[in-house]
Amino acid sequence: MDWPELVRAAASCQACGLCAGRKHSTLFAPQTTETEVSTRQADWFILGDPPNAEEDRLGQPFVAEDGRLLDNMLKAVGVSRHGSDAQGAYLSNIVKCRPPHGRAPQASELSQCTVYLQREMDLLRPKVILVTGRRAAQTLLGASSAQAALPLDKQRGTIHRYKDTPMVITYPLQTLLRTSALKAGAWADICLAADVIAGKTP
Ligand code: SF4
Known part of the structure; x- marks a missing residue:
């Protein structure tokens, strides 16, 4: 499937x-x-939780207050959801349809929707994946892996790999909105991802 076929x-x-x-x-x-x-071309692939009500209404990820926070953090490293290549971020959810009442997606739903996620990555070929939150991280790390079992703070600060693509894990945006003390850590994670793009990491 090409991009238009995937969207349809x-x-x-x-x-x-x-x-x-x-x-x-x-x-x-x-x-x-x-x-x-x-x-669509972007070096950053940013993966978040399932769509919330506003994302479902508008048909795109990160559109509420969490999206504005993400946009501001990306802007500080010269990246935008509307940009291209090293200045561009493609945004995605771990499932493309909103679970009822905001519940967590079931394993079977995650598994079905991974087909779309994988095809997005194959088409985009990002240079870094920034994962916001433990649920999204578990999806890419593999639910049964030792790393997926770690608390989020232990998953942060290191470069993981999803297949061949470097991956950095950070806090969910909604958590950052509630707990501003965590923003310094999230900023460090974004800088780590920017270093990956710039080739400054091993
Ligand atoms: S697999 Fe489920 S969540 Fe994903 S696009 Fe299809 S219906 Fe939506």
Whole structure:
């Protein structure tokens, strides 16, 4: 599947029960043109939790206060969700449809939706993956791996790998909004990811 085919497939997907309650899948906003979809290039792949109500309504990830915080942190390292290549961040959710009442996605739902996540990564070929939160981290680390069992603070500060792509784990944006003392740690994580892009890490 190319980008437009992937977007169309997610918009009409019925592979798991989460399709029943969605307004939109979050794989590209509905108003995005096919040309914009087809030409998307970004070195940063930022992965977050399942869509919340606002993300479901608008059909794109990180659109509320958490998104504004993310945009500001990215801007500080010269990166934007609208940028390209080293200055560009592609944003994604671990599942593309909102679980009812904001519940956690079930293992079977995560597993079904991994097809989309994997294809996003294959098409984008990012230079770094920034994972926001333990649930998203577990999805990429593999639920049964030793690293996935560690608390988030032990997963941070190091460069993991998802297949061949370097991966940095940080706090969920919603947690940063509630606990501003953690923002310094999140900033260090973003700087670590920026170092990966700049080739400053081993
Ligand atoms: S969550 Fe993913 S697998 Fe489930 S219906 Fe939506 S797009 Fe399909």
